[in-house]
Amino acid sequence: MSDRHHVVLLTFPDAAGWRPAFEEARHLPGLRFAAAMERSTEGLLEVEDTFTKGAGVATVGSGVLGGLVGLLGGPVGVLLGFAAGAALGNAAEEHAATEGGAALIVLSPRVPDGGALIAVEAVEHSPDPADELAAKHGATVERLDANAFAEEVRAAEEAAEKG
Numbered sequence: 001m002s003d004r005h006h007v008v009l010l011t012f013p014d015a016a017g018w019r020p021a022f023e024e025a026r027h028l029p030g031l032r033f034a035a036a037m038e039r040s041t042e043g044l045l046e047v048e049d050t051f052t053k054g055a056g057v058a059t060v061g062s063g064v065l066g067g068l069v070g071l072l073g074g075p076v077g078v079l080l081g082f083a084a085g086a087a088l089g090n091a092a093e094e095h096a097a098t099e100g101g102a103a104l105i106v107l108s109p110r111v112p113d114g115g116a117l118i119a120v121e122a123v124e125h126s127p128d129p130a131d132e133l134a135a136k137h138g139a140t141v142e143r144l145d146a147n148a149f150a151e152e153v154r155a156a157e158e159a160a161e162k163g
Helices: 015-025 057-110 128-137 146-162
Strands: 004-012 031-039 045-052 116-124 140-145
Touching (some): 004 057, 004 128, 015 116, 015 128, 031 057, 116 128
Antiparallel strands (some): 004 116, 004 140
16 A cells, blocks of 8 residues: 555544554554544533644744844844744644634534544554554444545635535
């Protein structure tokens, strides 16, 4: 199998078993983002945990770059450059987090009552690690093409804005 960018869904009929699986999912090869949602037997949905690989890198990296550019202005320039760069990097990370939230809203109907769902965005070299994780913890696996899913999320956002 060549590298495939997927949203891998691990569905748990019983909410009790997802936590250890989520900790293991954070270490899947090619992982970019993971989120766990749980629905009570009364139908109340909660996002229980999220993990973003490399979170904070854009903020710090942009701050350092801004600080280096600020060297031209002396010590105050370094401070202002770092602050401006960090603000831009943080804005980029916040935008990505907002998109992740919209994706979870689109996935929320897939969470069974009394169950849980772990959504993993990953570039998979092989389906085996996620399949083995699901089998170990009693979850079912579904793979969505990440690009097609991103289009679905965009369409849902546009529909919400119009509605």
